Amino acid sequence: MRTKYLFFIIMMSCVNFYAQQTIHIKGKVVEEKNGKPITTATIMVLGSSEFVITDAKGGFVLELSQSLPVEIVVNALGFNDYKYIITQREENVTIKLKEGVTSLDAIVLSASRTPESVFESPVSIERMGTKEIVSTTSATFYDGLENLKGVDVNTSSLTFKSINTRGFATFSNTRFVQLVDGMDNSSPGLNFPLGNLIGLNELDVQSVELLPGASSALYGANAFNGILFMRSKSPFSQEGTSVYGKTGVTSSENAGVNEFVDVGVRVAKKVTDQFAVKFTTSLLKATDWFATDKRNIDDDGNIIAGDRNTIDYNGINVYGDLIKTDIKEVAKKLESAGATTIGGNPIDADDFNKENVSRTGYSEQSLVNPDTDSFRAAIAMHWRPFKGNDETEIIYSSKFGTGNTIYQGGSRYALRNFIMHQHKLEIQSKHLMLRSYVTFEDAGDSYDIRFAGINTLSANGTNEQWFGTYATIYASAINGELAGNGVPGGIPAAAHAAARNQADTSLRLDPNSSAFKTLFNSVIKNPDLTQGAKFVDSSRLYHTDINYNFHELIDFAEVQIGGSARRYMLNSDGTIFTDPTDGTITYDEFGIYTQLQKKTMDDRLKLTGSIRYDKAKNFDGNFSPRLSVSFSPDEEKNHIFRASYQTGFRNPTTQDQYVGLNLGNTILIGTAADNLDRYSKSYSNSAGGQGLGFGATGTFTGRKAYENAFTLSSAQTFGAKAAVGDFAGAVTSLRMSDVDLVKPEQVSSYEVGYRGKITSKIIVDMSTYYNKYKDFISLVTVLAPNYGNTNLSDMGTLPVPGAGLVTLPNAAWALINGDRTVTSLYTNTDADIASYGANIGLEAKVFGNYDFGINYSYAKQDFDQSQDPDFETSFNTPEHKVKVSFGNTNFYKGLGFGINARWQDAYYWESSFIDGQIDARTLLDAQIMYDIKSWNSNIKIGRANILGNEYEAAPGTGTIGSQFYGSWTYNF
Structure with missing residues (x-):
């Protein structure tokens, strides 16, 4: 009932705000030198949040609700900004843009939940627009994200990539959020994004924005290390039919040479001025990289x-x-x-x-069958209910993805016929955004x-x-x-x-x-892990977002309020979680936030403040503030300095709380209070244990590991001393584990930066940051004796060859006899953990009209291992990275090329699967492209890892070699 009331109020608000006369301004945006239409240019109304994007022919229709005159600014990546004052209704405005170095002028929405240029963003932000997506030298636009400053792409398999920024990464990266058209496309059961499994078809990508670091003040839990936004094209502004075909080979020493094929279609149609529809689909089939690490x-x-x-x-x-x-x-x-x-x-x-x-x-x-494939399909229907007003839009969309791939977490998992699908209903207006969606998944035939x-x-x-x-x-x-x-x-x-x-x-x-x-x-096919390997997961996620901008109601500043609510329904038939076979585990969380942004000094000084409150079922509420300031000392605003204080938090994942999984060498147990007694397994005691009177069998529960266990390091010391007969020294080395119930981890992030247009052809973007972590979620391995108290209060006597009868605590005998259960528990470390780093990037036009870019990233963690000997941070980031790009998309009659080079130094990889050294590597990608204007086509030929420097992204992953590809894109 409350949902119905809310929907009624929202719709009435929309009618109230938009049932007023609007002014229509029509025009087109073209290149000054040749009159060629510029697609995806942004026309913004200064002093408001109104904006439109040009269509495939460079055209636009701007609907103005305020009185004239108004000033607009036209922005397109690769061109200088153009300001224009509209004094009367106009039908044929032609705006000509000059080429320039303007990647900082691209419009982004994610940094402050309102349109602003990259240059004005109060925090660090990376972006890929249409130009970068088309010209990427990687086999896919998603792979091309690795060329962005400060970004790491960890490759678990050919079709599964994990994005990360600022360290503390694994393939199952739960500290990074990925949104596709506003929907979190993390797996409800696995709690991390599965690469681009249900992401976007490359024909439908409008832009990709990435915020490194903490963003919880606006985006809530898990926007901890970074957040990625992928936005698709609107069928209203970019209609038509496009197809692409891509083929080539992958090559590596252990897998040989294997063919792959990748095809896709996008169809978008504006049926009427008020209704448009879009359909996309793509299919990739290939042979995966081979994992053959025999160390x-x-x-x-x-x-x-x-x-x-x-x-x-x-x-x-x-x-x-x-x-x-x-x-x-x-x-x-x-x-x-x-x-x-x-x-x-x-x-x-x-x-x-x-x-x-x-x-x-x-x-x-x-x-494992090495064949890998990925199929995606999506449909979206857009309706503008108020005739003559394109600011209010209702969107229904569905996305479907399935495929076969491999990911590496606590084990290696073959995802076979894995399915995820999402369904969204969204209302957008000038001030309001209301979005509700559901995510379903089915593990299919996946197995460990x-x-x-x-x-x-x-x-x-x-x-x-x-x-x-x-x-x-x-x-x-x-x-x-x-x-x-x-x-x-x-x-x-x-x-x-x-x-x-x-x-x-x-x-x-x-x-x-x-x-x-x-x-x-x-x-x-057997889900009983004592006999089989299949894992079952049909979990669901329900999510609702709302945001309202009071810009036209409050004059002194731009004020936004919003909130979100989420429900997880976990269903694994007991194969992953401790859910009963006839039911589910339900878990809720919600959050509310507000942001105030004020511009002054002729818009040269911008102050932004945000705060969010979040509450989850098993945890106390959490406040996440963010403060930022940006200042341009010159009237032309060619130089901007920025500083920010941001906070982030990560709720323990559903697995951190509710997992109950026997991995063979250890048992993973989530430490939510209601989970400890739900996990149980039978064990058999040795003859020694039976000799102490503890019986042949017993039952282990999660609570025993939590309340009666030894630390791993002390048990290892005990074993070494006991092996040489030093029983007294062995016993004194034992330490009871002290594991607390898992709770959210938090980060405080401090950042300063500078962006500047040094000359008309050179731009610089640099930043430095310092992160301080609290209650870092950790996985602690403990040894729970099958019998005896870890406070060493009960004693037993057994014969020892060469030593006669020996009396020791029963728990010590359990370790000696091998009667113990190795358990990994999710908890929080008290250790002091920090990280710091810097990024600097330079972009320039050289040799006339050639694009050159270079960036350097430094990342370092500050952690004293002696504070928590059993804890691994899994920082998993090279200390130094250098990335270089060079190219020209049209150096001769539609012919272009691009080159990307990346170098990173060696570092140590830590994970629950395996630890090991990752060697330094140098990678080089290149491609040539040709635009055939008369055919509305684009042809690309390229190769990733031209040098053939094969490598593992982490110990145990597939050995990554080279990928040669050719593609043809045709626009009808």
Whole structure:
């Protein structure tokens, strides 16, 4: 009922504000030198928020509700601004623009939620307009974002890219927001954007704007490290039909040369002056980059020496070899059961060293189809309900995306037939914006690659069978009983090799066999992660935004108010979240904000203040203020200095709060108060635990990890000391974990900057920032003993070889006996964390009409690891980056070219999947383009990574090589 009342009030407001006489000004914008129409030029009314954009023929219709005269400013990227005073109704205004270096004059909406030029923005902002999108040297416009100043693009796979600014990034980047026509296109269940899966067809991109750093004062939770805005073209101003076709090859040493194809269509029609419709679709099919990193890792995810010949080998992109056990313990069980060797001699555990042996896993190529594809479709209907007034518009749109790709988070995940779709109803007017949308997702046939390897192995032969076979053959070989089969007796290395070979022959299927394929397909369709690998997710997100601008009602400043409300409905059938199989987890949050902006001193001084209040279900309310000032010391406003104080916060994601997922090497548990008791699993105790009277089995719950666990570092120290018999020292090293329930993290950001037109052909944009973080959300790994109290209050006695009876706390015995559960909990660190950096960019016209640009970015974190030894910040950003561009879109009769070069230094990558060093790299992209005016066509031929410097974006991702492409775009 309240929603109906609100809608009625809004509609009446629209009628009240727009049921008045308007003045129509018609005209066109062209290039001064040749009369060529300029598309996407912006015509703004000074002193108001009114503006229009030229259509494909350079035409525009400006509807004025205020009395004449009024002054307008015409802006187009690549041209000098033009000011014009309208004194009377005019029907044929022709505005001629001169070429100039004006990327700073492009109009943006995101920085202050009101139209302003990049030059006047009170905060740092990066932008790609139509010119940059058409001329990008990357295979797609989305890939081209990497050429922007201070922007990182992390490539998880060919079709899944993660955008980030200012550090603290992973592929599952929950600190960065991506809006497409105002809709957050993050996955409701995964809580981060899936690249451009349901983004925009490149034919439909009007502009891309990116705000680095904190933006929570205007955009709420999770606008923490940055926010990306993608806006599509209006069917009213840019109608017609366009198609593109793109093909080429990808090339890398491990994947070879593979073809790809990418096609798309945009159809837009203004049916009447009041109704327009638009449809877009695109399809990409390719072969993904291959992930073939065979480096060895230890139990803590650190890269160590070793290869497949290492008996406890655990390869990064090999799955199933995570399963390991102490082979001496296996021999003890066989010995006690009276087992014999092949020669009939009893197995003697004394023939075995105490050492871990891992199963022989499967490479990623055996578990993943390398084909990748992406399909997008969207339809939008635009209605202007008041005849003669184009300022009020009602928009209904639907976007659909599906595809196959791979992303890397706590594990490697094969997204297969993954579907997301969004549906939006929006009302826009001169002062009001009301938007409501819903996001649905379906994980389709997606699965966890790690579990696919583990459970495919286990389904063919239990771990107990495989290790039993291994121990039997090893015992036979070490005693010379297999010497007749070519295995020298008494040589441990040869005995291990013989044991592995026989165990694999008996209990590991050949990945090329039909039996393997049948078994594998059954595993990836099973959502029970103790037997299968499939993950189920059909979560939903409901969101509503409202914004009102009081510009014409309040004279002394521009005042805006707004708010938002969001509801998550989590449904994974218990495979990701702790949701019941017959229900969902519902989670709500809302926010309200206001902004005041004042210009003075002939508009040379601009003051902006914003504040937002947000409240989420499980957390206290949070205030996010923002203050900024920009000042131009010269009357021509060729130089602008700016300073800002911004705050941001990130609500713990739905996974931070409600996940309950066994990853094999650890269990992820969200620490919302109502989640701790919902996760449970059974465990089996060793003979030692049973000897203490704790039974053969028990039940582990999330609350045990939260309330009765040891820190990882102290448990590791304990293990090292206990292994050499220093039991007293081992016990004194143990520390109880002290994990608090997860809460929002916050950042305070300070920034100063300068933008200037040094000459008519040179512009400079520079900034420096300092970020201070509080309650940084962290993933803490703890060891929960299956029995005993971590306050060491209960004691037990067991025999120890060579030491007799030893009395220790029961929890210590649990660690020694391996009766513990490794758990990763979401919480907040008390450590002091800060980051700082600087960006400087220069753009110029050189050699007459050639575009040259260069920018440098510096980023550094300030974190003392000793404050929290178990915490990783995952800063994941090179300290130094340099990017250079050079080109000309029309250096000879429609022929153009572009070159982009990028260099970054080495840095250390941290994530819940794997840590490792990322080498420095230099990449070079180039293309040539040709506009065929008579055919309304554009042809491009280019190559990304011309130098062929293959690299991994992070340890364990696909090895990225070169991409050669050719495309043809035709406009009907």
